[in-house]
Amino acid sequence: MKGVILYNPYYYNDSVQTQARRIAGELRALGADVAIRPNARTMFLSEKFGSDTAIEFCPPPDGGGAFPFGFAVFLDKDKYAPRMLERRGVRVFNSAAAIEACDDKMLTHIALAAHGVAMPETLPGLLCFDPAAAPDEGYCRFAADRLGFPLVVKECYGSMGKGVYLARDFKELLDIAERVKLSPHLFQRFVASSAGRDIRVMAVGGRAVAWMLRKSETDFRSNIDLGGKGYAVELEPPFRALAERAARILGLDYCGVDLLIGERGEPLLCEVNSNAFFAELERVTGANVAGAYAGHIARAMRKQGKK
Ligand SMILES: Nc1ncnc2c1ncn2[C@@H]1O[C@H](COP(=O)(O)OP(=O)(O)OP(=O)(O)O)[C@@H](O)[C@H]1O
Ligand SMILES: [Mg+2]
Numbered sequence: 001m002k003g004v005i006l007y008n009p010y011y012y013n014d015s016v017q018t019q020a021r022r023i024a025g026e027l028r029a030l031g032a033d034v035a036i037r038p039n040a041r042t043m044f045l046s047e048k049f050g051s052d053t054a055i056e057f058c059p060p061p062d063g064g065g066a067f068p069f070g071f072a073v074f075l076d077k078d079k080y081a082p083r084m085l086e087r088r089g090v091r092v093f094n095s096a097a098a099i100e101a102c103d104d105k106m107l108t109h110i111a112l113a114a115h116g117v118a119m120p121e122t123l124p125g126l127l128c129f130d131p132a133a134a135p136d137e138g139y140c141r142f143a144a145d146r147l148g149f150p151l152v153v154k155e156c157y158g159s160m161g162k163g164v165y166l167a168r169d170f171k172e173l174l175d176i177a178e179r180v181k182l183s184p185h186l187f188q189r190f191v192a193s194s195a196g197r198d199i200r201v202m203a204v205g206g207r208a209v210a211w212m213l214r215k216s217e218t219d220f221r222s223n224i225d226l227g228g229k230g231y232a233v234e235l236e237p238p239f240r241a242l243a244e245r246a247a248r249i250l251g252l253d254y255c256g257v258d259l260l261i262g263e264r265g266e267p268l269l270c271e272v273n274s275n276a277f278f279a280e281l282e283r284v285t286g287a288n289v290a291g292a293y294a295g296h297i298a299r300a301m302r303k304q305g306k307k
Helices: 014-029 080-087 096-103 105-113 137-147 170-180 237-249 279-285 289-303
Strands: 002-007 033-038 043-045 055-057 071-075 091-093 122-124 151-155 164-167 185-189 197-204 207-215 229-231 254-261 267-273
Touching: 002 014, 014 033, 014 071, 014 279, 014 289, 043 080, 071 080, 071 289, 080 091, 080 096, 091 289, 096 105, 105 122, 105 185, 105 237, 105 267, 122 137, 137 151, 137 170, 137 185, 151 170, 164 170, 197 237, 197 289, 207 237, 207 279, 207 289, 229 279, 237 254, 237 267, 279 289
Parallel strands: 002 033, 002 071, 071 091
Antiparallel strands: 043 055, 122 185, 151 164, 151 185, 197 207, 197 254, 207 229, 254 267
8 A cells, every 4th residue: 555645835834744744654554655745746747638648647856666656645725636646546535526625615515505514604705806896885785684793704715714704894894805805705694602612523534533622712713723722522413413424425535524503502514624634633632533544544445456
């Protein structure tokens, strides 16, 4: 079983390095031969048009043979490399389709809504192509009338809570709309019962393997990077069921599902991360998330009959 862990060289900070090393370590403990490589020098489109061999593997930096990996663990959200790898028969964890569906929060909502997953009411934002244009007041008014104040505005490609805003009145909504108008975004009902809290569930192969309550005393966003703290809690069955359902619908091998807590204590899906960090969750709960992921990869590769 030979595989590679691919990362984005623009974004290879301590958290990503830890993630890569932990997964590699657990895979090696299962007997896999694993390299860690930047996603940048993996593949290119040659001029041999007309077949999948137009997608060629770059020679590795050490000059060895062609791309010799049966699987890739993709620690990035780039959508091109996973597609190219899959076209050349490499099993990618997560799959290209699953990464794409998760990367864009609005696409995630559309995919899950079709399956009846409970989520806060959400409206797509209007995309604007003119930096000089003012935000569309009529549409902002429509969103405000439907969702009430405060309401949440999210950039569809945000992460670590950075592209998530709370508008408390119409003036703030227009200011935020101005800020996000050039990138895909959405408007969402603010779930006040969940302010500063959510449940992060890590699912591997469609099963919850670890979870924690994330709580912030200073921000409506509970993200760890914004000062939220993780706490070990029991996972109530409806929360487990919703997280596992979302992971399965989206076809994710591995993901972090964020669940909000509704007024009656019911779960509402907030978002799904195809590339969630597990260090804090492992620290808080003692769970071996990397080990669960490695086990899933080994089982999937055995099933595929690849060594
Ligand atoms: N509709 C909502 N009502 C109340 N709180 C919300 C709502 N949406 C998001 N939040 C809070 O904001 C946080 C960040 O939102 P979200 O998870 O959608 O964004 P993110 O930037 O992708 O974060 P991540 O680092 O998990 O990728 C959530 O974890 C939650 O605490
Ligand atoms: Mg989140």
